[in-house]
Amino acid sequence: MLHCPTLRTPRLLLRRFEQSDAAFVLAGLSHPEVIKYYGVQYHSMEAVQTQMNWYEQLLAEGTGVWWCVCTANGEMPIGACGFNGVQALHRKAETGYWLMPQHQGHGYMHEAMQAALQHAFDVLQLHRIEAVVETENRASMLLAERLGFRLEGTQRDVEWREGRFVSHHLYGLLANEWTPGPAQ
Numbered sequence: 480m481l482h483c484p485t486l487r488t489p490r491l492l493l494r495r496f497e498q499s500d501a502a503f504v505l506a507g508l509s510h511p512e513v514i515k516y517y518g519v520q521y522h523s524m525e526a527v528q529t530q531m532n533w534y535e536q537l538l539a540e541g542t543g544v545w546w547c548v549c550t551a552n553g554e555m556p557i558g559a560c561g562f563n564g565v566q567a568l569h570r571k572a573e574t575g576y577w578l579m580p581q582h583q584g585h586g587y588m589h590e591a592m593q594a595a596l597q598h599a600f601d602v603l604q605l606h607r608i609e610a611v612v613e614t615e616n617r618a619s620m621l622l623a624e625r626l627g628f629r630l631e632g633t634q635r636d637v638e639w640r641e642g643r644f645v646s647h648h649l650y651g652l653l654a655n656e657w658t659p660g661p662a663q
Contacts, residue, residue, distance in 0.1 A: 481537070481544050481565070481603075486594040492553040493546035493560070493591055496534045500547050501527055503556040512580040516616040518638070537563055543572065544603075548591045557582040560591050562599055562608065571607035572599065576622075583618070592626055593659055600654045610650040620648060628652045 483495040496504070505527040507513050514520040521527040537543035545561025558578035565572040574595070578588050599605045610628050612619045624630075628650035636644035 481541050483538055483544050483546065484598070484602075486546065486598060487551070488590045488594050490551050491557075491587060491591050491594070492549045492551055493594055494549060494553060496531065496545065496547045496559075498531060500556060501531050503547075504530055504559070507558070507577060507579055510580065513577050516613045516619065517577055518640075537561075537565075541565065541567070545575075546591070546595065548578070548587070557587060558591070560588065560595050562595070562603075562605075565603070565605075569607070570605050571609065572603075572605055573609045573611060574599075575610075576619075588622060589625055592622070596626065596652070596657060597659055600657050606654050608652045610652075612648045612650060614646045614648055620650075623650045626652065627656055627658060629656070 485495070486493040501524060505521055505524060508517070508519055508521045508527065508530060519530065521530060534545050537545060542565045543561060543563035545559055545563070547556050548558040548560055549556050558576065560574070560576035562572040562574050574592070576588050576592060596608065599608055610623045612623060614633065629652070631649045631651045634647045634649060637647050638645045
């Protein structure tokens with residue numbers, strides 16, 4: 480079983496998701512700008528319970544940890560980030576993140592991901608973290624690159640979504656390549 484510690488940055492607090500966050504998760508994972516490049520979407524409180532259960536299941540099974548990204552005082556959730564697909568034997572995981580549109584463009588996810596990556600390499604002792612990013616998601620590609628991820632290849636037409644095939648870039652970051660930088 481993995482642990483989801485509270486992480487702090489100069490402007491943010493990353494904490495475990497709570498059941499009371501379900502309305503926020505629904506707002507995020509039903510927002511057209513958030514789900515445009517995100518593989519999951521929900522349109523009811525009943526349906527979003529699947530996501531809430533997934534956050535807990537990752538911890539219970541030891542296959543991941545996701546944080547609710549909040550303002551520094553912890554009162555206002557603004558996004559989510561974390562790791563899933565943790566493979567203990569290979570010491571690797573996949574990362575993901577999303578941020579409400581009104582908070583995009585301010586460096587918040589870069590700051591949150593720096594804290595999450597530091598935890599992944601120092602505490603979880605991961606050696607490799609992968610980011611799978613849709614080829615049209617320029618903002619996410621730039622974030623991955625700013626964090627030090629390297630583009631390793633492109634999976635062409637790997638996913639069928641909304642009547643068309645979608646391609647993904649595969650990014651990788653190794654522990655010995657990780658260099659924490661300034662929060663913004």
